[in-house]
Amino acid sequence: MIKALFFDVFGTVVDWRNSIAVEFDRLAKEKGLDLDGQAFALAWRRRYVPAMKVVRSGERGFVALDTLHRENLIEVLEEFGIDGLSETEIDELNRAWHRLAPWPDSVPGLTRLKKKFILATMSNGNVALMINMAKHGGLPWDMILGAELAGTYKPEPETYLTGCRLLHLAPEDCMMVAAHNGDLVAARDLGLKTAFIARPTEYGPEQKVDFEAEHDYDVIADSMEGVADQLGC
Template identity: 60%
Template sequence: MPARNATDVAAQNGAKQVKALLFDVFGTVVDWRGGISREAAAFGARNGIDRDWLAFADDWRGLYQPAMEQVRAGNRGFVRLDVLHRENLDQLFGKYGITGISEEETDHLNRAWHRLRPWEDVLPGLHRLHRQYVLGTLSNGNIALMVNMARNSGLPWDAVLGAEVTRSYKPMPETYLGSCEALGLRPDQCMLVAAHNGDLQAARDCGMKTAYINRPYEYGPHQKVDFEATSDWEFIANDMVELADQIGCP
């Protein structure tokens, strides 16, 4: 993926007026598949359970969108992602024939999402971007999840925004617009950084600027989309360090 001229991009798209970079987190900032499969394998070892833990991670993530859709469709009131993750985990235990697990062990596994680690380019890139911009999350993850993840890995967020703050789940417009409003900024003063073209399109539709980060291995061999940018996003980069280069952050 070729680098783009940061000066040209800024001139063409008004990127110089951007005050805040808001980040999708799962897949863009952290490696959920690797992290969840490792935590699940450790859970299995502690409890004498042998399963395909990569498949378990994929299946747990596979229940993510359907669970949120029940909220988006108005079939249930807003609940935090921790609650949806726990409901999905209980469902997975049934599918995988896992029984007799204590509440303490189950809760610890559910909070594996709080302990996900960033891709290796993330911290160097974010620290450079932080010199010039307000940084925050624009994630479907709830506040406690995002805060714990940041403290575990040193993610330099200035604000934790997204689903719980706006009581909505992406790609609902209010998730994007409410996050910008919470910072006292117009949508065009905020840029979404994400590895998912659909997320970026929803942000652009709300008036936000956009930056694509390529994560072609997020879903391992099961990835079917987001191998490359599919639109003319303001910035297109292979990783966070390259994004900092393109924007001109020292």
């Protein structure tokens, strides 16, 4: 019997691309820069997996995603030829990840699911990032789990297993909910139940994968409300 749902967050629960783009379009307007927010968001995100890989491999000790995001931001600002920002302005831009907007179905779906299950984030985002995002967007988590508590990044097994252990639950009592096949396969290999939500616009025109479920997950839906429907909430 499933007792807890673990959620991937970036892309699955919130729309990082448009949220980041809006902030950089605003910056462009304020500073009179020739800058495409959408292109900037995608360029920033492109550096996400490689930055974590160095930590996952053990080559670099664990650092929170806020730190990786900031290092990547500085590189992308340079790539886009944007200079002259103060350290405070860079910090503030980096916290754009703390202000991502939920997909329209996320809060209604999570609110229904919360009545029956423990809802926990299982994100690579650090604890403060997840808490600030939840307060910003009204995400009703019971607990923030994920990378920072495990000291490594998904899809390392320890990330998921630390979550199960902290809830005193067996993997089979937990279900991973994600819009990414890779995340679900990693969780399934550890014994967790799985739910796929299709988010075909996550990457916009750049999206190449994850248009649909590539495996026979326990739940396959096209929204958080669809997950709630299928789990009888």
